[in-house]
Amino acid sequence: MSFPVDDLRARFPAYRRTVDGEPVAYLDGPGGTQVPQAVIEAIDDYLRGGGSNVGGGFATSHVSEAVVADARSAMADLVGGRPDEIVFGPNMTTLTFAMSRAIARGWGPGDRVVVTGLDHDANITPWVMAAADRGAEVRFAELDPSVPTVDLDHLESLLDDRVRLVAVTHASNAFGTVVDVARVVRSAHRVGALVYVDGVHHTPHRLVDVGELGCDFYVCSGYKFFGPHVGVLWGRRDLLDEIDPYRVRPAPADPPGAFETGTLAFEALAGLSAAVDHLAGIAGAAVGDRRKAVVASMEAVASYERELSRRFLAGIASIEGVDLYGIDDPGGPRTPTFAIGVAGWTPSALAGELGRRGLFVWAGHYYAVEPMRRLGLLEDGGLVRIGFVHTTTSTEVDRLLEALGELAASRGAR
Template identity: 45%
Template sequence: MTYDVEAVRGRIPALRAGVAHFDGPGGTQTPASVIEAVTAALSNPLSVRGSVAPGEINAETIVREFRRAMADLLGARETGIVSGRSATQLTFDIARVLARSWAPGDEVVVSRLDHDANIRPWTRAAEQAGAVVRWADFDPATGELPVEAVTALLTDRTRLVAVTAASNLIGTRPDIAAIAGPVHDAGALLYVDGVHYTAHVLVDVEALGADFFVCSPYKFFGPHHGVLAASPHLLETLRPDKLAPSTDTVPERFELGTLPYEALAGTRAAVDFLADLAPDGTGDRRTRLRAAYAEITAHETALRAYAETGLSALDGVTRHSRAALRTPTTLLTFEGRAASDAYHFLARSGVHAPAGSFYALEASRHLGLGDTGGLRVGLSPYTDTEDVDRLVTGLAEFLRS
């Protein structure tokens, strides 16, 4: 069955506005089914979780369905799924808890390829514990982060390695599974930022070897919040700060206050939306997700090649996304022209391709782009060839202007 991008687009109300969206790495547009799920959660009785009143039962059902859906999406266990305000907040929370066991002279490895949300929580925690920060550098010429760039830094004092599964700036996908083995052999934990990765690749936390894996549903059609997946056994060993009356059960001990039930309902609907993209619609949700992601990957890979062919024909354009294995996300800069000017020029014609470093400050600086970054072109499952044609035409006009 051929991937029907027009059918996908027809299920996303915001696309009716006529904007060509290349801002998926910053957040996808929302399907009608997700909007309806959020509305239903808020339209029906809703209270704190419980088992007596209708509002309590609805809240409990929403939470359980959310955990089940995210477990299916990430290849994780339901009791290892933690909801948080954002991936950044979840990472800071875990960093504070883990750092309590660190001692002066212990070591933490971070990558310059990463979003700052998987760097600063660890460098701050290391600073407060007296631990040493070691930096894994990617190759700015190729965009690659070799396995050895990380594993060569490991010692018997390494306590944690933090690395992205996919760069939100240039799309590079490091070999996380190959990194995980040496990290664990060194007795360290592996914290993986999967925010950009999860939008394009079906996650299998166990196969990746990630001890912690964090993502953001609004990058894959859901509401704005964060989700962390980890082994329930590992979570049982951690004691975060919490209120005295709140439960000590995992994963609830990591979720402070009342959960955003409407966001969780929307996230469950987003996972179902993805599963519905499977060609034949048979099998359990994990099976359908596997088939759906195969379709998405084929569509995005072909469209990326189409886009790069058009972009390569433009003079004075540098493409910084060159890794052999990468997401359909491309960072561009322009000879003698500011990327921010291209962003504003395109926006006037209804093409949204934002410019900046997108919180990947270390990556932008390592590429020689300072804090300015470039124009980021991110493809999504609803991007079509007409969108790409509008982008390439718009950039050609910009370069002539």
């Protein structure tokens, strides 16, 4: 089956935006994605239908309850877990701060946490602060700068029975590298440590199967996978039962509700289910078993994105002055996210120039401060990040390559 990119794009109103008559190319998927019309309509329908909090004995309250239940079941299908293992929150960072504090209640001096030199700061600082509160120690699993990825041999050398938890990313939002999380889980579980996986960058690009990974927690964020701004945490049910979260007294005592402080964003949850249905529908089989549809769709997405990567990587290889920080094999363990430097250009000047041409890319460290520091790039303004998604076209890739070729040749702003 050829990938139906034109049909899929037609579902996104944001693709109608232009700059100087040229269509906008959204090439910063890792920073946030656009949403299909179905997501907008689901949010709109919820708000127009009359909203209410859950737990009331009347129709609109039942509607909100159904919206929450549907969203739990949609997210369970997206990550391969169970609906009663899905926790919602404002975003991944807030969920991780809350979960780290709850988990750390059981830590004390002598305990250790392992974080990595590859991760986004949202999967580092919450653990560092939670450990500091409890007098526990933090160890960094080093970056292998040649890829860049986590040096898994180093990570494993840090594991012993003092380690209570390993926090690791499934894919880097800076370089696109996919980490062998299943290996981390096997090693961490051998010493009795839990594994908390940041799946924010992985979720829009590749199939997530928490059962196969064997991890204990997996977090992602709706606005990175074509949905609204809502954070999602999957946690092993027995652990959610065990952990005592910070919550107000009248709130539900049982998970997942016990972990959801305050009132949920019901309209966002309605949109979230529609985003999962969008993903499930890519391979054309949204009806029936949605998990199976997700599996087929994410395989199709991965293979289409690999083609985009192949085109982009072949293109930049022939542009003098472009340096790629990441895996140059499109078939390697990577998403279609590329961090580059261009000789003669600061990252922000280059991103600004591309933006004026309607090519929206990001510049800086994108909160991946630890890897940027380790690569010696933090003080120099980081790198330019280009991130494709399943609605990116080969025409957009070519437009970007042409602009990069021109700008690299002109060596403009220093």
